[in-house]
Amino acid sequence: MRQQYTQNSMHKWFVGLCLMLVLGACAPAQESPQGSVQSGAADAQVFQWKMITTWPKNLPGLGAAPERLAERLRVMSNGRLDIKVYGAGELVGALEVFDAVSQGTAQMGHGAAYYWRGKNPAAAMFATVPFGMNGQEMNGWLHYGGGMELWRELYAQFNLVPFAAGNSGVQMAGWFNKEINSIEDLQGLKMRIPGIGGEVLSRAGGVPVVLPGGEIFTALQTGVIDATEWVGPYNDLAFSLHTAAKYYYYPGWHEPGPTLEAIVNKEAWEALPPDLQAMVEVATQAINEDMLSEFTARNNAALDTLINEHNVQLRRLPEDVIAALRTASAEVVAEIADADPLAKRIYDSYMGFLQDVRRYHSISEQAYLNVRSEPAPAQTE
Ligand code: CA
Numbered sequence: 001m002r003q004q005y006t007q008n009s010m011h012k013w014f015v016g017l018c019l020m021l022v023l024g025a026c027a028p029a030q031e032s033p034q035g036s037v038q039s040g041a042a043d044a045q046v047f048q049w050k051m052i053t054t055w056p057k058n059l060p061g062l063g064a065a066p067e068r069l070a071e072r073l074r075v076m077s078n079g080r081l082d083i084k085v086y087g088a089g090e091l092v093g094a095l096e097v098f099d100a101v102s103q104g105t106a107q108m109g110h111g112a113a114y115y116w117r118g119k120n121p122a123a124a125m126f127a128t129v130p131f132g133m134n135g136q137e138m139n140g141w142l143h144y145g146g147g148m149e150l151w152r153e154l155y156a157q158f159n160l161v162p163f164a165a166g167n168s169g170v171q172m173a174g175w176f177n178k179e180i181n182s183i184e185d186l187q188g189l190k191m192r193i194p195g196i197g198g199e200v201l202s203r204a205g206g207v208p209v210v211l212p213g214g215e216i217f218t219a220l221q222t223g224v225i226d227a228t229e230w231v232g233p234y235n236d237l238a239f240s241l242h243t244a245a246k247y248y249y250y251p252g253w254h255e256p257g258p259t260l261e262a263i264v265n266k267e268a269w270e271a272l273p274p275d276l277q278a279m280v281e282v283a284t285q286a287i288n289e290d291m292l293s294e295f296t297a298r299n300n301a302a303l304d305t306l307i308n309e310h311n312v313q314l315r316r317l318p319e320d321v322i323a324a325l326r327t328a329s330a331e332v333v334a335e336i337a338d339a340d341p342l343a344k345r346i347y348d349s350y351m352g353f354l355q356d357v358r359r360y361h362s363i364s365e366q367a368y369l370n371v372r373s374e375p376a377p378a379q380t381e
Helices: 001-018 064-077 095-104 122-124 135-144 147-156 195-203 211-221 234-240 264-269 275-310 318-338 341-364 365-374
Strands: 029-031 036-038 047-053 082-088 107-109 160-167 175-176 191-194 207-209 247-250 258-267 311-315
Touching: 029 195, 036 047, 047 064, 047 095, 047 264, 064 107, 064 160, 064 258, 064 275, 082 275, 082 365, 095 107, 095 160, 095 258, 122 147, 122 234, 122 318, 122 341, 135 147, 135 160, 135 258, 135 341, 147 160, 147 341, 160 264, 191 211, 195 207, 195 318, 258 264, 258 275, 318 341, 341 365
Parallel strands: 047 082, 047 107, 191 207, 247 311
Antiparallel strands: 029 036, 107 258, 160 258, 175 247
16 A cells, blocks of 8 residues: 555656646656556666676576576566677686676676685685585575675675576586595696685695686696586586596585676666666576576486486595595685685674574484485496
8 A cells, every 4th residue: 555655646746747847858657557657768778788707608507597687687678678698708708707897898797706716715605615505505695694795795895796696506526537535536636626615625635727617628638637527417418528537526515506696887787777776686586596496407317318328437525535625625714714804704604604504404404305315326337
């Protein structure tokens, strides 16, 4: 009732204003059957944006998210927010997205916050933390646990407004050209692994390499790297990583449910009228959920294809290797808090939420998965 009263009042005010103005200076107003006031002039402006991404153009999964986001916004806004999507390297390089959107070269970007650890080590916590939160928990922290406010505060320093815009779920530990039987096998291992996970691998004796997705296959095939993580069966199959390495390891200790991001240049964001801002908010939330749903639906079949059609050797990381990585992770993550006062607040917020959600999930999600469990897929020989 109150909303209706407000709309009616606004309508009367608007009509009154029109009468006072010179005829023709005010756009014709019409009340639709739903009660909304439509003004031909006010919502006629078209915003043509560029969205640059860290993903190869048309990559399934990760690369589908920005395409779908742009298409939905185009339809929702009746063409008023018209976004052209560029794959990595088309307008700027994959790892230049953050700076390019910050500087206004493009109005929007799609990527992952752990690529920007060089800006602030705490940025990575808005993507994923080794042995940290899964996708469901990240969504809880970001949207109802104070995470998003901190993310906005951090990115405001770089002229950016961030949104959660995708999640892959728990990833795989990666592709290796030799078996990993003990922590000794990680010594000197050159592995593509971004984010905090890369630093953890370094502490465990490995050599982390940061490469954008589009460069992984060639690096692995030519022996520039010995191992790589990418995403999970669905996206890894799309990259044909099984043709460059034989052993496929789980679990993805380093990326237990990474949030992907959409970033918007602050001036471009502030130039949008409130209805288009609301559409961006809603469309990014939708794509955030959409990606997790797609990976959940497609990873199973892709893993079957990898094992049954491509003879991939599935392996679980040994317990002592996982234990060593967990110890190194705790060290590396704790150091984030030392970077600056905002990094400490981000660290405290993340770790506090993790502690609380872990306690409850031990008797809910985790307890349920344990009682539902069936044996893991057999390790292949
Ligand atoms: Ca990954």
